Amino acid sequence: MSTITSTAPVSMTGEKKSNLLPMLMIGALFFIFGFVTWANSTLIPFLKLACGLESDLQAFLVTFASYMAYFFLALPSSWLLKKMGFKNGIVVGLLILALGSLIFLPAADSRAFGMFLTGLFVQGAALSLLQTASNPYISIIGPIESAAKRISIMGLCNKFAGMIVPIVMGTLFLKNSEAIEAKINNAATTVAEREALLNEVVGRVNTPYIVLAILFAAFALVVKLSKLPEINVDAEEPVDPTAAVKTTKTSIFQFPHLFLGAFCIFVYVAAEVMAGDIIGTYGKELGISADIAKYFTTLTLGGMMAGYAIGIVTIPKYITQQAALRICAILGIIFTIGAFLTSGYTSVIFVALLGLANSLMWPAIFPLGIKDLGRFTKTGSAIMVMGIAGGAIWPLLYGFLKDEAGVNFQLAFFISILPCYLYILYFAVKGHKIRK
Template identity: 45%
Template sequence: MEMAINKVQSRSTVLPMLIIGTLFFVFGFVTWLNGSLIPFLKIVCDLNEFQALLVTFAFYIAYVVMAIPMSMVLNRIGYKNGMVAGLGIMAVGAVLFIPAAQSSYYALFLIALFTLGTGLTILQTASNPYIVCIGPRESAAMRISCMGLVNKGAGIVVPLVFTALILTGMDQFTPEALAALTAEEKASRIAELSNRLVQPYIYMTAALVALMAFVKFSPLPEPDLEETMMGDVKTQPQTSVLQFPQLVLGVVALFFYVGVEVIAGDTIGLYGQNLQVANFGTLTSYTMAFMVLGYLVGVSCIPKYLSQARALQGSAIFGLLFTLGVMFGSSDSHAIAELLFGWTGIPTVPDTVLYLAMLGFANALVWPAVWPLALDGLGKFTATASALLIMGIAGGALLPLVYGYFAHSSGDSQLAYWVMLPCYAFILFYAFKGHKIRQW
């Protein structure tokens, strides 16, 4: 009888996971496009390193500004309709890229990115607690890891597609090549590069509208969050979501995590460009590939061989070690890349670039592990708690700017990666002790 019930529960989770998995692919496609957009817009809009990283600020600050309003929207219209609304907002953001590309006006690019981030906010606020609640709590990190595989799989594909469609023939857009042109010739060449964005974003808009219709007419059920996450009512005397230390500290952990994840994924192209790495436009794919490897570890090992807390502890330790590798490794030697994958024909990269990419492996299991640990026993506070966790994504807006400031002001983009060390140190604290605290 118990086996029959388990089979029914398993079948009941397959369809929702497929639909949510499709949305996670969209998250990855839109989010990890930023890593290729940053060096592209640096050329098109003539930006310095700090200004170029406003791309990440405009995109991720939307999660802070819009998280609470979007949670109110979800409570009013439901999770499924909220996902449809989020996709619609993203379609508007994709449309805005077209006049931005035609005008090469940086502020319009930033508005388009903020709009995309707003749509993603409601999608993330709805989908992450949905995946946590859809099955047993102890395997929640495994399910989120499955979603992460799809998300980061998109992150591998996007830079390759972007490079093939947009970044071909970039030798004619180097500072030296542009300096040799007259003002009129330079403006014409930059406009030609910028207009390469128009057609891809037309396709993206059409895909988002089609996905809206798919989700709207799909049999995706509403999650019963109240029933699945109540826990022991006797242990819940709290009257405010801020009275749960495991949640508040989890928000801080996610703030630092998203910051280091974005630094590893979105600055690697700029860093490679500074080192004159030929394939700098595809370097985000390297970070995403290591993240996929980390998610495979999560899917195969959690919870059977690895607890969610233990996975988080290992992630923080690897993060500290790889950050030290970025700071003090060689920017000339390709020895590590030659050893790991040089024999496959994949272009090798300097050791410091590879350490930066390997942070993808360290980061992979942080998000899947923090969510179930932070939401443990939240019950009726789950929707608001999820919005607060989503607000932790603000780390992706602020910490890359902190890195960009130190990289630009010091002139040393390699040592500026020290900003990640305190971030991983806090994640390590949360993994060992923070998530266990139940009273302030």
């Protein structure tokens, strides 16, 4: 297997030529990440209906199970990658992803919400391994200064998949959902009729998730047979660019910017999930029909794709990734205030615009967090990926404030998401520079 060292400077022209295969393969992976992850936006209302859940807080356990896996599995993923390498790690991750998809079949047969959550957790574990492998791979396959540009290209693949999901899954899973929910809740509906309706709804997951399992396994075989080059970072010495003389780092805990970056990923993913997965529920709270609200995630992801396109054109030619992160954080603050102060479709549009604000955050935060880690890159990447657990916590916080504490849903959204953008602004201005 050929090896790419992460220290070699590569021009963008040479990068496009020599790294075309890795870019295509990782781009396909990011498409898969997007499809699986953003399916949560459809699964939240679908499982609330199919499993007879009583509140949005219960339904938000969908995102909790999916994203919490990153917290527990990211560091073990780093250990596996050290043993197997990036390529074999990707293969194993895809096979685990296929297994997680198959768990949906017995879950649907028994209509057991807990088993659905198990399948989501297994899928999250697989994505943890895949993310831990692919993000540093795409970050260090070329110059770190242009990493945000490459990740933006990957982001287009990711969010294009995310835009498709609400249309495909929403059509398959939530067809006539309002009418079915009305029938289920109708006092005149008998127990047998209610059970038949619920079984018909939950059975809609079988064919899509069988197809997904087959596709994931097939792509694992493609990756295994491909000539995807390995990246060697283990021999590279970490550096401290702020030191007057060259110093040797001996511990991952000697990189404060890494941990500040991991927490930045935590609050960023929290904000992204609130804007993407929760927007449908948010729209329903505003009195918008569920048959319309199920497509709102596509609006958010459209904003993210627009932001990625801007990042590809402007970074690093016109602005640095640090400047892009500052701009995005400020936009996030403005759009959050706009969503809080307005109502109806206007408020929904402001939430959707958070997709634009969020677009260049991951592409900028991740390379800034793992910069200068050298042989600690795989472990550092795992710590960054652990931050994805923010997507598990924040929807539950929002649901608790709204359903249990009695806070107005718009105020609950505002006080949940605004601190995220304030911290991201801090990291963009100062946090990423801290080395001692």
